Amino acid sequence: MHNKMICTSTNEWLLLNDLDSKDLSLLNLLSMEVVQLPRLESFTGSDVCILSPPTSESNQDCYVMIIHRSPCRFYFCQPGDEEFSEQEFEFDLEEQEYELGAMCISAATMFRGKVYFLTSFSRIDLVSVSVLFTAEFVGSNLHFTRITREGFPEPSPPEIPTTNDYISY
Incomplete structure (x- = not known):
């Protein structure tokens, strides 16, 4: 695992951005589990990133949120989603x-x-x-x-x- 940027974290989870491919993933620091997330073409390093903590053992109920500062646009998904949802x-x-x-x-x-x-x-x-x-x-x-x-x-x-x-x- 190299050339990754840590966007945000919660509990034992990190939201990572691959600097080469621009792929987004979650990394569990305790189990080393990697969860691939949908691609977000418009993601930039200046976006605000938020990761909600999972509320169950499945880890599928957390939300990943990417917020474009201007124009004010919210992108969000959960592990297993095919794409990010978008809401202005x-x-x-x-x-x-x-x-x-x-x-x-x-x-x-x-x-x-x-x-x-x-x-x-x-x-x-x-x-x-x-x-x-x-x-x-x-x-x-x-x-x-x-x-x-x-x-x-x-x-x-x-x-x-x-x-x-x-x-x-």
């Missing part, structure tokens, strides 16, 4: 958010079965605004829920080198 992030935004220009996903993580992701809206002449959302599986689709909308403090707190992953409470 769609949500009714407030009028002022449309005026802020392009939206991108700046960070994402999984917690208790939900994907939490931070979107950023920005234009060169305006202050960046971020909105926190969740995504969770409802049947075979993702359901998106808005959590909060925050403007970042200007300038950003000195202990945080970038405001991309910062949310004020």
